[in-house]
Amino acid sequence: MSTLLSNWSTNAQSVPANYVFPQDKRPAAGDIAAPVCKDIPVIDLSQLEGLDRDKIVKQIMKVNQDFGMFQVINHGVSEELMDDMMNLFKEFFNMPAEDKAMYYSEDENKGFRLYTGTLNYVKDRINKWKDSVKHTCHPLEDYIQSWPQKPARYREVVGAYSLELRKLSLRILDLFCEGLGVELGYFADELSKQQGLLVHRYPPCPDPSLVFGVDGHTDSNLLTLLQQDIYGLQIFKDGQWLGVEPIPHAFVIIICDQLEIISNGKLKSALHRVVTNTSVVRTSVVTFISPSLESIMEPIKDLVTASEPQLFKSFRFKEYFDIYTAYLREPKGPTALEAYKL
Numbered sequence: 001m002s003t004l005l006s007n008w009s010t011n012a013q014s015v016p017a018n019y020v021f022p023q024d025k026r027p028a029a030g031d032i033a034a035p036v037c038k039d040i041p042v043i044d045l046s047q048l049e050g051l052d053r054d055k056i057v058k059q060i061m062k063v064n065q066d067f068g069m070f071q072v073i074n075h076g077v078s079e080e081l082m083d084d085m086m087n088l089f090k091e092f093f094n095m096p097a098e099d100k101a102m103y104y105s106e107d108e109n110k111g112f113r114l115y116t117g118t119l120n121y122v123k124d125r126i127n128k129w130k131d132s133v134k135h136t137c138h139p140l141e142d143y144i145q146s147w148p149q150k151p152a153r154y155r156e157v158v159g160a161y162s163l164e165l166r167k168l169s170l171r172i173l174d175l176f177c178e179g180l181g182v183e184l185g186y187f188a189d190e191l192s193k194q195q196g197l198l199v200h201r202y203p204p205c206p207d208p209s210l211v212f213g214v215d216g217h218t219d220s221n222l223l224t225l226l227q228q229d230i231y232g233l234q235i236f237k238d239g240q241w242l243g244v245e246p247i248p249h250a251f252v253i254i255i256c257d258q259l260e261i262i263s264n265g266k267l268k269s270a271l272h273r274v275v276t277n278t279s280v281v282r283t284s285v286v287t288f289i290s291p292s293l294e295s296i297m298e299p300i301k302d303l304v305t306a307s308e309p310q311l312f313k314s315f316r317f318k319e320y321f322d323i324y325t326a327y328l329r330e331p332k333g334p335t336a337l338e339a340y341k342l
Ligand SMILES: O=C(O)CCC(=O)C(=O)O
Pocket: 198, 200, 214, 219, 226, 228, 232, 233, 272, 273, 274, 284, 286
């Protein structure tokens, strides 16, 4: 519990040894404030109802074939709700240590928990410069009772946000259906059965060149939707790390491993990470859409042709976790996806 950065890092003069990355794994000098990537399009979802729909779907497919990330605005989630989320979690993390203590857990399997680092502060090799709150969200009525009631509007705000983000996720997944040429709703059932919400808080760090908020990874799930307040998220593109511009009230949409597999490589899982800074707290609100554990993951049959052979083996989604968790703790190859390449 005392390990939570939000309880001690304000007074830290230097980075404790268990947060320091080995020299060859640290962010390269100059990378910490890398310029933002201009190739990440900002798609105005209100334009989709108009004549440009096909053009927009093609643009989304193209960028996600290249590197797997775009941003959306006018997406239908109210700005007020997005602000409420950011404010709620600022208040949550600023609560006295004893108020947070009852939510803290090192049990990775809990549906709701407050924790620090990547998965488990004790087992992780090197700790990450962040605290997080994890929620399992779908169906909401099964989980909302296990969430905090302090700050007072916690359940109301996080509940409303989860429902809105589910709607937005399904709309975006339908755009991929159009782009891939499969029937609308293809992802709407088993393939998006699980919804998680992580709120990460990255406090200022005395020396950002020694640590990561999150080191380089792809996400294990299907689709990630991310709200961020300030700079810190970076994407690996054409051999270099570049920033993902914080645009007020936009969502960053990240293609994840399962979407790369299902689309037979037509959509690429984005390699991304988070760097820290010396002066301001960064907060991100991250929605993860995942298949049910029993779902069979494999490329859509119609996308496998003589000229585009099957790129990935088929497997049950629950098998992915052990491989992915091991990869997060001890990155070996480029990504956990390698294990399923044919
Ligand atoms: O905080 C962020 O911007 C990204 C976090 C992230 O990559 C993750 O939770 O998988």
